[in-house]
Amino acid sequence: MTEPDLLSRHRAVLPEWLTLYYSEPIEIVGASGRHVTDSRGRRYLDFFAGILTNALGYDVAEVRDALRAQLDTGVLHTSTLYLIRNQVELAERIAKLSGIPDAKVFFTNSGTEANETALMLATQYRRSNQVLALRNSYHGRAFATVGVTGNRGWSASSLSPVKVSYVHGGYRYRGPFSGYSDADYIAACVEDLRDVLTTTTSGDVAALIAEPIQGVGGFNVPPDGLFGEFKQVLDEEGILFVSDEVQTGWGRTGQHFWGIEAHGVTPDIMTFAKGVGNGLAIGGVIARREIMDCLRANSISTFGGNPLATAAAAATLDYLLDHDLQSNAAELGERLLRGLRDIGDAHPVVGDVRGKGLMIGLELVVPGGSRPSERAAGIVLEETRSRGLLVGKGGLHGNVVRLAPPMTLTAEEAEQALRILGEAVAVADREVGEAQRPDR
Structure with a gap:
């Protein structure tokens, strides 16, 4: 079954107010570590962790063994x-x-x-x-x-x-x-x-x-x-x-x-x-x-x-x-915050970068001011997905990109995410900024 078929069935039997991400919603059918795979075989680095729920990531042997031991009791x-x-x-x-x-x-x-x-x-x-x-x-x-x-x-x-x-x-x-x-x-x-x-x-x-x-x-x-x-x-x-x-x-x-x-x-x-x-x-x-x-x-x-x-x-x-994942969250969270602030300094569409540990928000605005831009957040959501990264979105005005990867994140994965986010923010900065030009 294709994702469009499943989406059609979803809309027929589930509430309209049940939010789905992306213009073409995805079905996640496989996962390991910090990565998930959709039904078309596309692999993504997951930076939202099931809304902060998959703290260790996916397919963790110690959790799997504990579940199996309990299942074996009946x-x-x-x-x-x-x-x-x-x-x-x-x-x-x-x-x-x-x-x-x-x-x-x-x-x-x-x-x-x-x-x-x-x-x-x-x-x-x-x-x-x-x-x-x-x-x-x-x-x-x-x-x-x-x-x-x-x-x-x-x-x-x-x-x-x-x-x-x-x-x-x-x-x-x-x-x-x-x-x-x-x-x-x-x-x-x-x-x-x-x-x-x-x-x-x-x-x-x-x-x-x-x-x-x-x-x-x-x-x-x-x-x-x-x-x-x-x-x-x-x-x-x-x-x-x-x-x-x-x-x-x-x-x-x-x-x-x-x-x-x-x-x-x-x-x-x-x-x-x-x-x-x-x-x-x-x-x-x-x-x-x-x-x-x-x-x-x-x-x-x-x-x-x-x-x-x-x-x-x-x-x-x-x-x-x-595994002292609290320390890992502190170290890699600080690395992500530094990198994201560098991205923000280069792109006026980023109004604020904030967070602690592996709980980080990018507030996106109309370049040249602080007016919230839900459109910019939507562009970043789509652009990161197309490049193999899944992020979240929220905020009072729907203009905040939310980053909360599994706490087992590695330094290499953090750098990969920063590269993708930099490219995605650049697209949002250009498209939202151009929309504000007087001749538009």
Whole structure:
């Protein structure tokens, strides 16, 4: 079957709002290392890793062996009504790694489900339905998580089980504080937080939920220490802090194992997903014991923390730690940032290059200013694909190219990606720039 045939069938039976990349969407049928192969036999270097999920890359022997060992037992599913050894052992490790004192862990199937659970715990513990979130944030596609998502492009409904107030601090490149120094930016955002608490809430707020680096919003990086200052304000009112580590966890930022560590603060609740399963569906919530145990109703998770997913996660965690992939992310991320900034210096279509570790965003603009150019991002997406590189796209205006390769990336692959990105950005710079000429 050809890709056009599959695309036609996809459009007939799947929702129109289910996004597909590329003017001619591809089907990935094979993969190894950091490379994937489509149904036409074309091979690509993958710089988006299944939306940051394939942290180790593809066909990793250690993960494959762990899955096979679990398959050989015949037990793929039992539910949380029974003891699951893999689940208990993984929870013990993650609780310790979290740094949260006296932590407990609840496993889910995704980041969306993890964030839904975190919001339920926080609102129940605080007996309040008021939540603070950051502008331009994204926390998932379920009812409450859509309700706290501060990005109109991903907010399907204004209906919500929580009352949300949005604060500044996520998207630094644009907004009223964009030209501030780090210290002045933090001070302005803290002042805004206090003002929002005073003017838009009744005071008894349940929690603030924040991504240490905004993912879907365009890999926006706030100054280190911002959330530490936020936490001081929150603590004055007894408000919980939830760190959404779905994209920033497991060492991807290079500097720290968890993104929030850059801010010198331990959150009350953390959520995780994506990379720890290396392709298997798993997510979860980590919280202090009294918060996790605050529910007074029965609950289960039919598939959360199932034997197969937790076996894969344990093997992935072993590999991440044994091979010190956090250091690899730091080293190669810095190399990519330097190279991309050189590309940006040569091409006015690049408005901003930002990121940490292997989590990097290129914000593309109309040359000669800072007006967002979704067209330029679309050109880069297509041009990189035609040259054998897969990248992501996002941002409030759809104009940010997102780079998040597997954390096993090699130096040679980083150089290959920089070469392709340089060529693709040059095409976007030329085409978008020419479209702005007066005779056009």
